[in-house]
Amino acid sequence: MKEHLWLALRSLSKRRKRAALTMIGVFIGIAAVVALVSLGQGLSKTINDQFEKVGADKIIIQAKESAGGFTGENAPGQLTETELDIARKTNGVTRVTGQLFRAINVQYNDIQRTMFVVSMPPKAQDADLAIAVNTWEAEQGRMLTHRDKQKAVIGYNLANKNTFVRNMRIGDKILVGTEQFEIVGVLKRIGDPTADGGIVMPEDDARLVLNDTASYSMIIAQSARGEHPAEVGERIEKAIRRDRHQKEGKEDFTVQTSTELIASFNTVFNIIQVVFVGIASISLLVGGVGIMNTMYTAVLERTREIGVMKAIGARNEDILTLFLIESGLLGFAGGLVGVIIGAGISKMVEFGANASFGPGTIVAVYPLWLVLGSLLFSTLVGAVSGILPARRGSHLKPVDALRSE
Structure with missing residues (x-):
């Protein structure tokens, strides 16, 4: 050889x-x-x-988009306080919260851009759940508290990538829609360009600028220790389907665990x-x-x-x-x-x-x-x-x- x-x-x-x-x-x-x-x-x-940071015990509920992609208030399958209560009362659920997120015009340094606004739940334990699922962590400044009004925390890219020709800084004012907000914190980089270019604000402020008084873009539930998240998710899905009088497979919403998502x-x-x-x-x-x-x-x-x-x-x-x-x-x-x-x-x-x-x-x-x-x-x-x-x-x-x- x-x-x-x-x-x-x-x-x-x-x-x-x-x-x-x-x-x-x-x-x-x-x-x-x-x-x-x-x-x-x-x-x-x-x-x-x-997803490992998010945890395997999280359950995500979202409305299915209509043909036109409209997911705001009055959209087919929209999520409201009703679905939030159903999830909260479901056996095996320990915590539930909702979030609203949508694109809107943002002005800074005399430049306008379309950015995503994300709501922060008002209650501390709900905010903790939202922070965990979104893997938010403050790199500069602080996170929002329940007392904040017209304050905002910005994504990593807005403070580091010259999105508005120059970088945003803590203490700067930005115009979101028609409302002015003060920047109080900058998030660590997540790796998702949409999230890293987003703006987090209190839920009441988000509803004001987005002109949405009732709907949620996403509902987050956490299963109890010892419970199988997939089984808890099935219970939530059945309860919402029953409340909406919908047949299995014909739902206008989705329920997925973080494990199923990945x-x-x-x-x-x-x-x-x-x-x-x-x-x-x-x-x-x-x-x-x-x-x-x-x-x-x-x-x-x-x-x-x-x-x-x-x-x-x-x-x-x-x-x-x-x-x-x-x-x-x-x-x-x-x-x-x-x-x-x-x-x-x-x-x-x-x-x-x-x-x-x-x-x-x-x-x-x-x-x-x-x-x-x-x-x-x-x-x-x-x-x-x-x-x-x-x-x-x-x-x-x-x-x-x-x-x-």
Whole structure:
């Protein structure tokens, strides 16, 4: 086997340019796969970590959007104090609160932007639940209290990303709708551009600027210790469905646990990732065809050499092994280059995303199975692509091969 490997390496070194061109398809495919999967794994880890902070005992109730996407007051399936009371009275629920969030014009530094306003519940224990679910944490200043009026806490990006040409600061005044608010705190970066660009204000103020006196965009419930959140969520769903006289499957609202939310995200995300990796793998197929073509050419060019090898005792299996090792080495080398380039691409994307949206937005992850799997797969593609040319070379008759010029 060592002799086969040495002969294969010597042969490839003589045809360096051709070998390099042959590997292009392979390393492009592997680079794309490594870049996509490493970024996908990093993004998935970031989001899963975020949900871990929320906790598995949280249950989220939301109204389904109408066809026009309207979710405000009078929207189909809107959530009100009625649904809040139903959730509160459901067996297995310890705490319940509601939040209102919607986009509105915000003016600062004589510039107007459309931003998301999020309400903070007035009661302290309700506010604690909202803070936990939204993973809010003050980086500067303070969080809102039940005594605050026309005060606001802003997202990380508003204080650090020059959204309004210059950054907002604690003590600055902003115009939300037609009402003026004083900034009393800045949130730590969450990683979601919408949340990091949002404005948190007391619920009464949010209802005033959004002109919504009754509805909630979201109701948050916390299941009791020892209760299964999914079962508690089913009880809430049945109770609201019964109150609204709706049939199962025809609800105009959704009830999901935080675990179900992350599971839904992971399912959709994995499907998208598989599709992208599948598209990138087409390049590997092209690379395999290139390796096959190169190996056929190598067999034709080395027909006389094959004849000499057979004349001095080489068996068909030896010739077959030699060409399979060559094609496998082409695949392995292409895969190795692809892994390095793919890692470089994902690191550049990571750097760009973190520079644009803040540190930790996305971190490329390179699990061992991704690196080893990419190298193994590219080697396999190379070896499989070389089977037909190798068989042709191994079945050449010594006399015919020696006559070849």
